[in-house]
Structure formats: C-alpha cells, structure tokens
Amino acid sequence: MVNKEARLTGGILQRNPVLVLGLGLTPALALTTTVRDAFWMGLITAAVLICSNIVISIVRKAIPERARTVGYLFIIIGFVTIASLLLAAYAPRIETALGVFLPLIAVNYLVLLGADGFAQEKGIGKSIVDSFLATVGFLFALLVIGSVRELLGSGTWLGHAVTAGKITPFGLFKTAPGGFFIVGVLMALVRKLTPSNSEKEDAGNV
C-alpha cells in the first residue's frame, strides 16, 4: 500500500506526464485557457485511457506484435468515437468547446504510451490502477495550467471573478504564446521543487 501511495504522488509530481515528461502537450496548451475546458479534457482523456486499457489488456494476446501500435490505436479510436457521440447527445456545449481536440485524444501520445506500457504485460486490475494513476497526473497538470492561465488571462477562476478591479487581466495568457510560456515556466517550477528529477526523459532532450 505504501508503494501505491508513492506511485500516486509520483504520478502527480515527480513523474507528471505533462509537467515533467512533456507528454500530451497539445491538449495541455490548447485547452487550458479556462479551468472548465481543462477539467473536461482531463476527464474525457482519463475515461478513454482507462476504458481502452481494459479492452487492450483483454485482447492483447490476439493482436500480433507487428500490428500492435495500429491495433491499440483502433481500440482507442473506438472509445474516442463513443465519447464524442455521448457528448454530442448529452453535452453539446462541451463538445463544441473541445472542438478538434476531442477526436484528437485518439492520437494523444500519453494515451498510446499508457496503452502500450500498462495494458501490455499485466492483468486487468493492475492496468486499471496504472492508467488511473497516469490520468490523475494528467488531470492535475491540466487543472494547474488552466487555473494559472484563467487567473492571469481573464481574472477569473471557473468563471467566478477573482481579481476584478484589482489587477487588469492580461489577455496574452489566453493565446497560444501565453500557453507555451506558462507551461514552460510551470515545468521549470516543478523541476525546481523536485530536484531529484532525471532530465533525460523529456522530448526536449531526445
């Protein structure tokens, strides 16, 4: 149990998929202008990753080694399609807000890596736990980035006015350049706070 707890905090901070490993940057930059978008993106990605991991861990022996990546992606695309149809039916506003990034969950590197790593050699239970831990870290990162960008860019948090009348919101943080900047600074901050990180694993050092 101690191990599980350590893995949970590790997934949130030391091995955070976005803020340390630099995975899933597209949603982390594009859908973090408001906390609400960030929350839904994180939640839907989590649902897709967990569901597809369950299926992959069941059928993995039937998928030939050569077609592994493509086979996994087909399963993930199935769940992304289910998610978009459900959203279109019950929450069309969220579907519109996520736009092109909803179908693109399918090619989120984090989801594929999760499917590859977690579901491959383990049982169903373990792959659920592992994919849950990874997505908690992803959701956490998106919420942090979203909070900072919404506070600085619009002066609100989840739509409630916070700094109104005290600080003029700086709209640049809602745009693409602001997103790159905030994610870069937050990454440096996480690294400063957790000095034990190895720096070899992020895409910047490939």
Next chain:
Amino acid sequence: MSDYLVILFGAVFVENIVLAKLLGVYTFIASSKSSKAANGMGLAVVLTTIAATVISYPVQTYLLAPRGLAYLNLLVFFVIVAVMAKLAEKLLSSYADAFDQVPGNLFAMLLTNSAVLGVSILFSSRAYDFGQALAFAIGAALGYWLAIVVFCGVRGRIANAPIPAAFSGMPITLVAAALVSLSFAGFSGVAEGLFK
C-alpha cells in the same frame, strides 16, 4: 483564385498549425533538435498530409457524409493517414541517411502527430470544397515545416547559451516556442487584406 491564396497564406502564417492551432506540439519539439531531423520531419508531414487530404476529401464528401456515417470520420481518416504515413516512411527511407536523425520510428511519429490527422478533421468541419481543402492542407503542412525549421534555428542559439538549471531542456524550449509563436501572431489579419 484569391480565395485559395487567402486560405493557403492563412494556413501557413496566420493560423499556423503548430504555433497558433497547437497541433502536433510533441513532434514539433522532439524533431527540432537538428536541422536534418527538422527537414526530414517537415517533408514527411508535407507528403503525408497532402496525400491523406487528396484521398480523405472525396471519401468523406461522397462516401461517408451522404450516408450519415460522419461518426466514422475519425476511424477512416486514421486509416488513410496510417497508409500514407507508411508510404511516406518507405519513400523517405530510400532517400537515405539524410533523415536518419528523426527520433524514433518515423511511422509512429507521423501517426501520433495530431497536426497530420488534425488537418483532415479541420477541413471536414469547415465545409470547404476540394480546392479549398487542398489549399488548406498544403498551407498547414508547409506551415508545419516552416515552423519546425525556424524553431530549429532558435534552438541552436539556446544550445550555446547559459540556461538556469531548472529551465534547461524542455522548459526553455517551451518559452522559446512562446516567442516564436508570438512572432507568428503578428500575421493575424494580414491574409485577407493581402489578396484583395
């Protein structure tokens, strides 16, 4: 004609697929380490995106949409992109070691590059005709290549600069990307006025 030029120019500069639309950021950062890798990835993205658009536009417009099968768009686009990515990988690998610096497996990098698949999804949601869709795809792909090559030059400068330890690697790369992205934001509103 000016219609197509506005879309083409707009897709390269104004709504640059990676610096403004934020698609394919992971590949953009992973492949901009050296100019060989940047050009290899840029060329691969151009080939795959344009070829995939030429195929997926008629499939989507004449096969899927009239039969109410639009929910299969993602699956069909993905299959087309996968085939084109495999072809692009074969084509480029025969042009030898110039591209051997592209990190990882080129096929997987193209397949998980959201810029490539994103172009298909974007044009299908915008009610473009075939010429417009093609202009958009060419612009988006060339914009990706341009962005990755420009950014490669910026990273060359970073490599020789004293960077604080906490910022070295990924963080400073993203901050630099913010500046490059900001410079592309200067193009906003230019495209419509340019081809009047």
